[in-house]
Amino acid sequence: MGDRLKNKVAIVTGAGSIGPGWGNGKATSVLFAREGAKVFAVDINLAAVKETQEIIQQEGGDCSVHKTDVSKSDEVKAMVDRCIDVYGRIDILHNNVGITTLGGPVETSEETWDHAHAVNLKSMFLTCKYVLPYMEQQTGGSIINISSVGAIRYPGFSYAAYSASKAGIMGLTKDIALQYAEKNIRANTILPGLMNTPLVTASLKKAYGDADIEKIIAQRDAQCPMKKMGDAWDVAYAALFLACDESKYITGIQLVVDGGLVCKFS
Ligand SMILES: NC(=O)c1ccc[n+]([C@@H]2O[C@H](COP(=O)([O-])OP(=O)(O)OC[C@H]3O[C@@H](n4cnc5c(N)ncnc54)[C@H](O)[C@@H]3O)[C@@H](O)[C@H]2O)c1
Known part of the structure; x- marks a missing residue:
């Protein structure tokens, strides 16, 4: 166990x-807990987040779970109140929830557009809305919002609702960073590239079926300058840096975690 987040309380959304x-x-x-944070792990899927809690507790860490749909204002408010009841403070808000959608404006229904924006973008507005007053009282905090390189680059197919909502996260985060800079509350965005996570495997299976999955994963690996997709730990270590005091003079940035992908011409 390390101590980079000793005595800090972290809300992580989409912790399953x-x-x-x-x-x-x-x-x-899991990484935040290994570094000493008390983790308030939130997910719409209670069974999934309980798995995360079990891992943390087996390693001797501290984790409480809460079922929340982060796109719903009343649920987010209740989640923040519960975290304060359990731990008494909030030092880190890690907004990780995100869903993917495929298609351009013609193929995307209004419902899909609204849902993607509610889950990917409005959720971060809501968590910040209810967490910031506590961080202000505590005179400090770190907010980390997960966007995507899809916000700044075209991946070769259209996913308009996803990329627009992920781009919105960068605007929201920049605004918060400047409004709260004097109050010692930092807000930064992480833009993961092609990462090999269960979300990606599930989206690829939905789009291409089980049969082609190995082939498509190999193609995605080949697209990356390092010839391999990143993994969840690459994002987690970037988040740890932004969460802890080592990054105390860093706010308003967009940290790209993509093995050099956005530097390529194509
Ligand atoms: N994996 C990649 O290649 C990649 C690339 C760029 C960005 N990202 C971003 O990383 C983030 C997380 O990705 P992941 O791979 O950990 O995804 P994941 O789907 O494995 O985990 C996300 C969790 O969020 C939960 N969730 C979904 N909707 C929710 C809601 N409304 N309220 C509360 N919880 C909800 C799910 O139940 C799930 O447990 C997303 O924002 C995604 O857009 C991923």
Whole structure:
């Protein structure tokens, strides 16, 4: 166990994983706990987040779980109140929840557009809305919002609702970073690239079926300058740096975690 987050309380949203293996939120929760944080792990899927809690507790860490749909205002408020009841403070808000959608404006229904924006973007507005007053009282905090390189680059197919909502996260985070800079509350965005997580495997299976999955994973590996997709721990270690005091003079940035992908011409 390390102590980079000793005495800190961290809310992690989407702290479960939609399938077997390590999602970004699950790995980040476990890493935060390994570094001494008390983790308030939130997910719409209670069974998934309980798996994360079990891992943390087996390693001797501290983790409480809460079932919340982060796109719903009343549920987010109740989640933040519960974290304060349990731990008395909130030092880190790690907004990890995100869902993917495929298609351009013609193929995307209004419902899909609204749902993607509610889950990917409005959720972060809501968690910040209810967490910031506590961070202000405590005179400090770190907010980490998970966007995607899809917000700044075209991946070769259209996923308009996803990329627009992920781009919105960068605007929201920049605004919070500047509004709260004097109050010692930092807000930063992480842009993961092609990461091999259960979310990606599930989306690929939905789009291409089981048969082609190995082939498509190999193609995605080949697209990366390092010839391999990243994994959930790459995102988790970036989040740890932004969460802890080592990054105390860093706010408003967009940290790309993609093995050099966005530097390529194509
Ligand atoms: N994996 C990648 O390649 C990649 C690339 C870029 C960005 N990202 C971003 O990383 C983030 C997490 O990805 P992951 O791989 O850990 O995903 P994941 O799907 O494995 O985990 C996300 C968790 O969020 C939960 N969730 C979904 N909707 C929710 C809601 N409304 N309220 C509360 N919880 C909800 C799910 O139940 C799941 O447990 C997402 O924001 C995603 O867009 C991933």
